[in-house]
Amino acid sequence: MTREKFMTTISFVRAGAALSLGPGLGVHPERQAVPIAPGRRAAPAPGLHDALRERARAAPEATAFYFIDTDERLSTLTNAALLAHARAAAGALARRGVGSGARVLLSFATGPDVVVALFGCVLLGAVPILLEPPFASKRALSWRSRAAAILRGAGARALIVEASLHEQAETVARGAAAPPVLVPADLAGSDDFDDEPAPAPDALAFIQYTSGTTSEPRGVMVSHRALLANARGIGEISGYREGELSLGWLPLHHDMGLVGVVLAPFLHGLPVALLPPLSFVLRPQRWLWAMHHLRGALSPAPNFAYQLCLGKIGDDQLAGLDLGAWRLAYNGAEFIDAGTVAAFRRRFGPYGLPARSVHPVYGMAEFVLAATFPAADSEPRVDFVARERLNRDGVAAPVAPDDPAALAFVGVGRPFPGHAMKIVDAAGVALPERVQGQIVLRGPSLTEGYVGDPDASAAALRDGWLCTGDLGYVADGELFVTGRCKELVVKAGRNYHPQALEAAAGRVPGARAGCIAAFGEYDPADGTEAVVVVVETAETGRDALARLARAVERAVLAETGLRPDRVVLVAPRSLPKTSSGKLQRLEIRDLTRADRLRDLMPRDA
Incomplete structure (x- = not known):
């Protein structure tokens, strides 16, 4: 059955009118009645497998995903359609010999196809590995090299790629163990796949390849138990509320995009809205206007994105903007600049951004995503310390904010319940408050290790603690990240x-x-x-x-x-x-x- 025929028998996406993400844009009809005032807390499902089926049963016509493409066209995917297409995708993989526990490489631009492929893996019990597609022809060689390395290292049993990558993916597959290569049209068909039982808690949920800022990228193994523990922690500390919407433009091969934007909110029954990363980079105001149009409550981004909004968006592009629903603007994934946090709050406060919405956080893929969060209703805390003492002795001695020799660090909260953190010296000995050292973490969110790399796993995981390689100190129980050990x-x-x-x-x-x-x-x-x-x-x-x-x-x-x-x-x-x-x-x-x-x-x- 062709994809076109399939789309006429089961509505794949509901296409909407083209938007104009800028002044004059109203609120989406489905989101107009969403209350901004606190409502009922959203409870997490037992796992992704259960969440997918239960949402389709309880609210089949409710929107699970909104998609805004680079041409600013909006489409939606209902809970029922998501389940139907995920079943079709799972069946297509099963017919090609891919079973529960098998690893599957996915490489797509952000959109409905990658979501369907991802949840097809969920139903099958397969282990997805998301890889960034090449956004320009000059990056095709590096994509093939990285895809080949992942195929070999992770032992992927299939590749699912967007149609434009089919020929390159076939070349990569022939150089490996020749796993089958599928494109979105191959995932279309009957949705009569018999769901596999929900995976065991210790089974792998996905493999997250790290960004590789200080080393070669490594495949972080994330179990269903760890994913659920982290998602529950995020939802509990953030106070997810029923009806809130999670929105993001971060790529889904990034842990903040995959878990922070999609999986944690989905496990709590929240709708999700996705924009392609390039859409934001070309016109940062699209992010803010999408939050306005869909009444987004939750959205994460690295510090550079907030800085880009400050420098690249003119006042004339903000007329009529309402960010009043944006309850939590998570800032993480890289060093958080205190000046950027303050400037973003000042600049967008007049456009309804709640005073306490900016939410500095800390985490990494080896801990699924999130390691420490501040309380959802707290003001960002900035700690001013003596530059000379920190540089010379590693002591974060408090000074006045107007001290010309002060360094400013932003607080990123405390560990989730059931998780632990400490600051240690080079010998692994715990340090007191306000002494800088390496941040180490422990808890149910901890990775299983790195794929095929026991030496790297042993170096990172010591006596049940994750050695993050990050520097920081604790003041009044709150973590302040200061940098990287190697940098x-x-x-x-x-x-x-x-x-x-x-x-x-x-x-x-x-x-x-x-x-x-x-x-x-x-x-x-x-x-x-x-x-x-x-x-x-x-x-x-x-x-x-x-x-x-x-x-x-x-x-x-x-x-x-x-x-x-x-x-x-x-x-x-x-x-x-x-x-x-x-x-x-x-x-x-x-x-x-x-x-x-x-x-x-x-x-x-």
């Missing part, structure tokens, strides 16, 4: 956090905030590290570039007490990032060392 800049015996240097440089006009990397490069002549700051800029001309370099030096010195030894100015989109948008500092350091980044500023300037 500290050591200058004259003092430790400096690259995020602080980057944030200072990012406030200089002409520098592209979020596209700046700071690192140390050992200088044998001085016997210490030279501090290098690499800055993307659209500036051109020798004089303008020279002024920018000097301004960056002054700004970094004024805010951190450390003068960069070298400022490298590069063109926009020069710096490598992970698939989730995080800067790869160590790779940038290596590229700079090898003189493979084109410095716009002549060395003799």
Whole structure:
């Protein structure tokens, strides 16, 4: 049966009119009556398998997913249609020899097809692995390389890809164990698949490949037990309410996109709205107007996204915007800048953004997603500490907010009930409050380890604790993240956090905030590290570039007490990032060392 025929027999998606995500847009008819006032708490289902079937039974015509594509066309998928198509997808996989426990690689742009394939795996009991599709032809080679590595490493038994990737996926499959390659049309057919029993709690729910900011990407194994524990914790601390909508543009191969936007809310019976990542990057206001149109209550994003909204959206693009339903604007997945948090609240407060909506959080794929959350109704807490004490002794000594030598760190809350956290030194000994060390975590959200990499698993999981590689300290029971262990800049015996240097440089006009990397490069002549700051800029001309370099030096010195030894100015989109948008500092350091980044500023300037 062709996909076109299938779509006429079972409504795949309900197509709506094209939107205009900007001034003049009203509220979607289905979302107009949703109350903003606190209502009934949403209870989690026992698992994804049960949630999918129960939602289709209890409310078959209710919308499970809203999709807004890059052309701003809206479509919806009901609970009944989702179950029917997931059954068809599961049956298509089963007919090709894929069974419960088998690993399946999915590579799609954000849209209905990836959701159907994902939940087809859920019904079958298969283990999905989501891989970012290439967004440009020049990235096709890296996609094939990564797909081949995942096939080999994870032992995937099938590939499901969007139609445009079929030929490339066939090439990858022939180079591996020749697993079947399917496209969306192959998943269409009868929905008479007999559901497999719900997987055991210790069975794998999915495999999440990490972004690879400081190492090669690794496949994090996430069990159903861990997923449910994390989703319950998120829902409990966030206070999910019946009828609230989760909305996001983050890619689903990223843990914040997959779990934070989709799976945790879905397990609690909440509808989900998805935008493609490119839609946000091209026009950040689309995110805010989608929240307005669908009365979104829950939406996560990394810090750079909030900064992008501040810098790229003009007041004329906000007329009539109402963000009053946005109860929790989660900020996580990368270092959180206190200035960005404050500026976002100021800028969008007049557009209805609740004063306590900005919600700094901390987590990683090895803990499913979330490790610490603040209380849902709390104000973001900013801790001001003495720069010199932290850099020299690792002590976070409080100082006044207006102290010119203060460093500002944002609180990211406490562990979920049943989970634990501590700060340890290099020997693993627990440290007292306000002493910086490595963050380690324990609890039912913990990963099973890395696929096919027992050495990396043993290094990360020690005596039941996850060694995160992140630095932080605890004050009054709340966690403050300060940086990465491997990325500290050591200058004259003092430790400096690259995020602080980057944030200072990012406030200089002409520098592209979020596209700046700071690192140390050992200088044998001085016997210490030279501090290098690499800055993307659209500036051109020798004089303008020279002024920018000097301004960056002054700004970094004024805010951190450390003068960069070298400022490298590069063109926009020069710096490598992970698939989730995080800067790869160590790779940038290596590229700079090898003189493979084109410095716009002549060395003799």
